[in-house]
Amino acid sequence: MIGASFAQAPAGTRTVDPVPESIYLKGHPATLPVSLSVLIHQQRWAQAAELAEKFTLEHPRESTGFYWLGVARQKLHDPVRAIQALRSAERLGLGTPAFHIVLGIAYYNLHQFVLFEEQMQMTIRSEPFRYEPYYYLGIYYEDVLNRWEHALELFHRAAELEPDDPRSMYGAGYCLEALGKRDEAAKAYEESIGLIERNSGRFSGPHQGMARLLLDADPYKALPFAHKALELEPSSPSNHVILAKAYERVGRLTEAVEELQLAAYLSPTDPSPRFALARVYEKLGRSEAAGSELQMFEKLTRIYGP
């Protein structure tokens, strides 16, 4: 059985880093022009895209410029033009395993899952001991298809291949939570938290997961996990939501409102913070504000809802 708080987690919205540095730096074997290399290492993606595009015009038969143009466009959240650039690189002969992951992630971000899976399978065939394709396939099976058992297997395989990565263990915990195995989920989250602490990582998933698990039974214990999650990733709307829920449970309603307002600001198309805001306003006796949030919730659900 899925816990009530879990059921409120937004579906189909799991964030995927457009392209992690650990992958994109290995996607192309050629040495980069120094100017482009500097921009990439400084993560100045708009300028990098501009320079890479210039490079493609000067060297239309080389895949280098197209590859980096594709990476930069993904970083700029433009999956359509990222795919076009990456496909040009592929037509020019680029086909490293890391390249297939980069292209696969671009397909994922455009919700082209058939092609995404194909790219991940290509990587698995050429480098079966690489963990990333299993991890991304795990996200797909968990977040889009909600096939928790299969996603769990994929996350376990990823964690087996890269035991230091906290995200795979978190993914496994998330699936266990969805399957109603809350104790096992907590163990997976704790393990993931241990990895984050050892590597000074900035990933908030398992802290948020622990807060979610503790929310109903012991909201006072949930609070520090929710605080830590927000400290690790302050721009994640779901971290504000979980902290707000913990505040609400312990009666700190004004602080709950502040967190929910931030969540709504950070994720303007997500109806769930609006619903939570309506509920908290109602508890505060602010019926007019509650009504207005409820209206907004209904409007957003009609447009963006499942």
Place this chain on the structure above:
Amino acid sequence: MKFPRSMLRVALLLIGLSQSLVISNAQFDPLLNPRGAPQAKTPEELDAYLEIATAQESRVTIEKVKQFASKYPSSELLGVAYQDETLAYKQVNDIEGVLRAGKRTLLRYA
């Protein structure tokens, strides 16, 4: 050229639809919904659709949709391609084109 009244009504409906599709590019694009997104079966099919989606000129869009429909008649992306075609006809003020492409769009989503 004079249109029969009933045809004009359909035209107005489709123009209304095409105007809502202007918003659709930002807010209601089927590709934005992960669960219901139409899927390309091959990279080449998606390449061909993305050429439509990124075309800068309406005439080019219209031509590319024709080519796409002929090459990938069973593509799940045909519905969004016809939406693009409807908008393109509207851009060039071709009301008959809006009617034809709009009907094709409606048939894909029927």
